[in-house]
Amino acid sequence: MTEEDKQSPVKEPSVFPWLQTALDMWLKMAKATPPSPDNALGTPTAIQNRFTKQLDTNLNLLKSFSRMMSEPESAPAMANSFIALPEILFKISKSGFDAALQIQNHLIDKAGKIGKSTEAYKFDNLDQEVFEALNNVYEKELRQYFKIPPLGPARFYQERFNEMLDKYNLFETMLAEFLSVLYLPVEKSFKVFQEKLQQMAEEGNLPKETKESYAIWIKILEGHYINLFKSREYTDVLHRMLSQLEDFIIIRNKTMEDFLQLFPIVTDQDVDDLYKEFYLLKKRVNKLEKQLDISPNTLTIVK
Amino acid sequence: MNSSKITLDLILERLAEDAEKAQQRVSKASEILQDQLSFELGQTPYEIVYEEDRVKVKHYSRNENAENKLKVPLLIVYALINRETMLDLQPDRSVVKTFLEGGIDLYMVDWGYPKRKDRFLTIDDHVNGYMNNIVDFIRKKNNIPQINLMGICMGGTFSVMYSALHPEKIKNLITTVTPSSFDTDKGLLHIWMKDLDVDRMVRTFGNIPGDLMNLGFLLLNPARLMIDKYVGFMENMDKKEFVENFVRMERWIFDSPDVPGETFRQFVEDCYKNNLLIQSKMFLDGKRIDLKKLTMPLLNFFGEYDHLVPPTACNQLSKAVGSGDVEDVNLETGHIGIYVSSKFQKLFAPKIVQWLKDRDKEDVAASKTDLARPAVRKKSAKEGKKFKIDKNGQSGTVQAI
Numbered sequence: 001m002t003e004e005d006k007q008s009p010v011k012e013p014s015v016f017p018w019l020q021t022a023l024d025m026w027l028k029m030a031k032a033t034p035p036s037p038d039n040a041l042g043t044p045t046a047i048q049n050r051f052t053k054q055l056d057t058n059l060n061l062l063k064s065f066s067r068m069m070s071e072p073e074s075a076p077a078m079a080n081s082f083i084a085l086p087e088i089l090f091k092i093s094k095s096g097f098d099a100a101l102q103i104q105n106h107l108i109d110k111a112g113k114i115g116k117s118t119e120a121y122k123f124d125n126l127d128q129e130v131f132e133a134l135n136n137v138y139e140k141e142l143r144q145y146f147k148i149p150p151l152g153p154a155r156f157y158q159e160r161f162n163e164m165l166d167k168y169n170l171f172e173t174m175l176a177e178f179l180s181v182l183y184l185p186v187e188k189s190f191k192v193f194q195e196k197l198q199q200m201a202e203e204g205n206l207p208k209e210t211k212e213s214y215a216i217w218i219k220i221l222e223g224h225y226i227n228l229f230k231s232r233e234y235t236d237v238l239h240r241m242l243s244q245l246e247d248f249i250i251i252r253n254k255t256m257e258d259f260l261q262l263f264p265i266v267t268d269q270d271v272d273d274l275y276k277e278f279y280l281l282k283k284r285v286n287k288l289e290k291q292l293d294i295s296p297n298t299l300t301i302v303k
Numbered sequence: 304m305n306s307s308k309i310t311l312d313l314i315l316e317r318l319a320e321d322a323e324k325a326q327q328r329v330s331k332a333s334e335i336l337q338d339q340l341s342f343e344l345g346q347t348p349y350e351i352v353y354e355e356d357r358v359k360v361k362h363y364s365r366n367e368n369a370e371n372k373l374k375v376p377l378l379i380v381y382a383l384i385n386r387e388t389m390l391d392l393q394p395d396r397s398v399v400k401t402f403l404e405g406g407i408d409l410y411m412v413d414w415g416y417p418k419r420k421d422r423f424l425t426i427d428d429h430v431n432g433y434m435n436n437i438v439d440f441i442r443k444k445n446n447i448p449q450i451n452l453m454g455i456c457m458g459g460t461f462s463v464m465y466s467a468l469h470p471e472k473i474k475n476l477i478t479t480v481t482p483s484s485f486d487t488d489k490g491l492l493h494i495w496m497k498d499l500d501v502d503r504m505v506r507t508f509g510n511i512p513g514d515l516m517n518l519g520f521l522l523l524n525p526a527r528l529m530i531d532k533y534v535g536f537m538e539n540m541d542k543k544e545f546v547e548n549f550v551r552m553e554r555w556i557f558d559s560p561d562v563p564g565e566t567f568r569q570f571v572e573d574c575y576k577n578n579l580l581i582q583s584k585m586f587l588d589g590k591r592i593d594l595k596k597l598t599m600p601l602l603n604f605f606g607e608y609d610h611l612v613p614p615t616a617c618n619q620l621s622k623a624v625g626s627g628d629v630e631d632v633n634l635e636t637g638h639i640g641i642y643v644s645s646k647f648q649k650l651f652a653p654k655i656v657q658w659l660k661d662r663d664k665e666d667v668a669a670s671k672t673d674l675a676r677p678a679v680r681k682k683s684a685k686e687g688k689k690f691k692i693d694k695n696g697q698s699g700t701v702q703a704i
Contacts, residue, residue: 182522182525210318210320210321214534218526218527218531222524222526222527225526226524229491229522229523230488230491230494235494235495235498238495239498239499239500242499242500242504243500243503245507246500246503246504246506246507246508249507249508250506250507268419268509271419272419272422272509275419275420275422275423276423278420279420279423279424283428286432
């Protein structure tokens with residue numbers, strides 16, 4: 001291939017005709033750049049400024065790539081890449097499908113258990129498989145992305161930001177579980193209420209006023225809540241939810257402090273340190289004042 | 304299935320019947336809600352006589368024409384949760400007003416709103432710090448060696464601690480809905496607190512947010528506190544007086560200062576988790592709180608239906624103290640009903656006034672005849688009295704303790 005041929009991408013047969021067209025356009029644009037004031041001075045180095053030089057380099061790199069891909073020996077590799085592309089896309093989407101399938105399976109399982117798990121006034125074995133499934137999906141499929149070790153000087157901040165997102169997601173999942181547990185007594189109370197009304201109807205003793213029916217229902221609901229709140233399961237969910245909330249708040253505050261370091265603003269940690277020193281100092285002064293039997297200077301007697 | 308369909312139909316029919324009434328009610332309610340409503344709390348006049356950091360002391364002017372005015376002033380210590388305005392909710396439901404009319408010279412602690420700088424304050428700082436300074440201030444102001452002390456809920460627990468550590472400064476002690484024995488599974492708070500990771504909570508929040516605690520209290524009985532209460536409001540919102548009282552109560556309930564973190568940590572660890580107070584094993588600033596040193600007369604109120612501080616958390620105190628003059632009063636109401644229910648207004652505060660007056664008289668008699676202590680004080684705690692008072696005001700000695 002002659003030097004002229006190498007510089008003329010238009011003449012080359014290419015598997016990327018769109019690339020050829022684009023290259024031509026940008027090369028022409030670069031050459032058509034109007035002369036800068038330096039050019040007017042006629043200095044030889046000013047003819048090609050930094051921009052056009054860089055553009056030239058990049059376009060030539062693309063040209064080489066295009067030429068390489070046009071060589072007959074590259075054909076099998078290129079064919080392979082076309083074959084591999086769907087496979088890569090399939091692998092990427094597979095983990096997503098797996099996750100969706102996992103959720104769906106648990107939902108189907110749960111649907112099969114409807115009615116079996118809502119025993120009135122019992123909260124010993126809460127039906128929380130769906131939340132476990134969601135949590136598993138998050139742990140197995142998504143959480144890993146927040147755990148990828150970041151690199152570079154901003155690594156520390158990136159790591160903390162990722163942790164914040166992770167803790168937020170965990171808290172959201174936990175909150176959903178907690179709210180669903182809180183809703184259980186409502187669900188159960190309606191079932192018991194309906195049974196009670198059925199029984200009353202059969203006995204010909206149906207409440208005449210809406211208020212009476214409401215009073216029956218609210219009493220049933222209250223009873224369910226009392227049973228729920230005393231159960232070990234509820235206490236566990238409550239404490240786990242609080243822990244996740246606290247984890248998130250702690251990391252959110254730390255992330256905020258990282259951000260605030262950019263500004264001349266004191267952080268909560270700085271202020272807390274100062275308050276603690278002040279508190280200890282004040283306590284010491286009070287003790288000394290008592291020892292010396294002098295009136296405490298911290299209190300103000302108004303009258 | 305047919306019968307359930309009939310049930311639903313009937314319910315819907317009743318609902319339709321009520322619809323017209325509801326429409327009329329809403330129409331009148333809109334007039335009332337747009338009218339000028341009076342829902343201010345704490346209307347009884349007072350003056351601030353002492354200030355230290357965020358803490359203030361209110362002094363109320365008593366009725367100088369009252370019969371048998373008490374010589375010894377009374378200091379009320381409220382809890383760090385919610386505000387002391389509950390005792391002066393409205394003119395016709397005011398414990399403060401009843402005390403003043405009964406001739407009590409009344410002081411009340413206003414704990415204020417803790418800020419971030421208060422997060423390191425411990426129970427010791429509240430009891431041996433603020434409370435002790437306030438008691439000394441009142442003693443000095445009135446030139447007396449002892450004052451009467453009344454504690455409410457957590458403030459009652461602080462008052463028990465204070466009276467055991469400084470018995471020489473307290474003449475009579477009144478505890479109301481005061482938890483002193485925490486090892487019970489009758490109250491949900493007692494169940495939930497057992498497994499609470501309090502260290503992490505304090506690390507996270509610093510001070511424990513009032514809003515978070517409000518949410519916790521609402522969750523103690525969501526059916527009543529989040530549904531039934533507002534259904535009741537909807538049913539009565541065409542009555543101006545009801546609306547005013549309701550709004551006043553709402554304003555009080557959700558006026559929740561944060562609780563200093565270290566105080567909360569110590570309260571949960573030493574009291575809820577380890578139940579040290581009732582065993583006389585709790586320490587403040589290196590000093591053991593020995594309940595046997597609590598030798599002054601004790602009047603101990605609690606609510607039969609209190610879901611926050613159940614009777615079992617309150618009624619152990621009278622057996623644990625060293626005083627021979629103890630009285631338990633079990634009122635058939637809840638945690639707040641003792642102070643704000645119109646029925647118990649006639650029982651609770653007047654009972655305290657009379658109890659204090661009885662001991663004031665004894666003191667006068669004792670000083671006149673140069674007797675050491677009244678006979679009732681020499682009784683052992685086991686011989687103390689226990690009363691149960693129902694909502695109709697019927698009382699009777701239930702059993703000797």
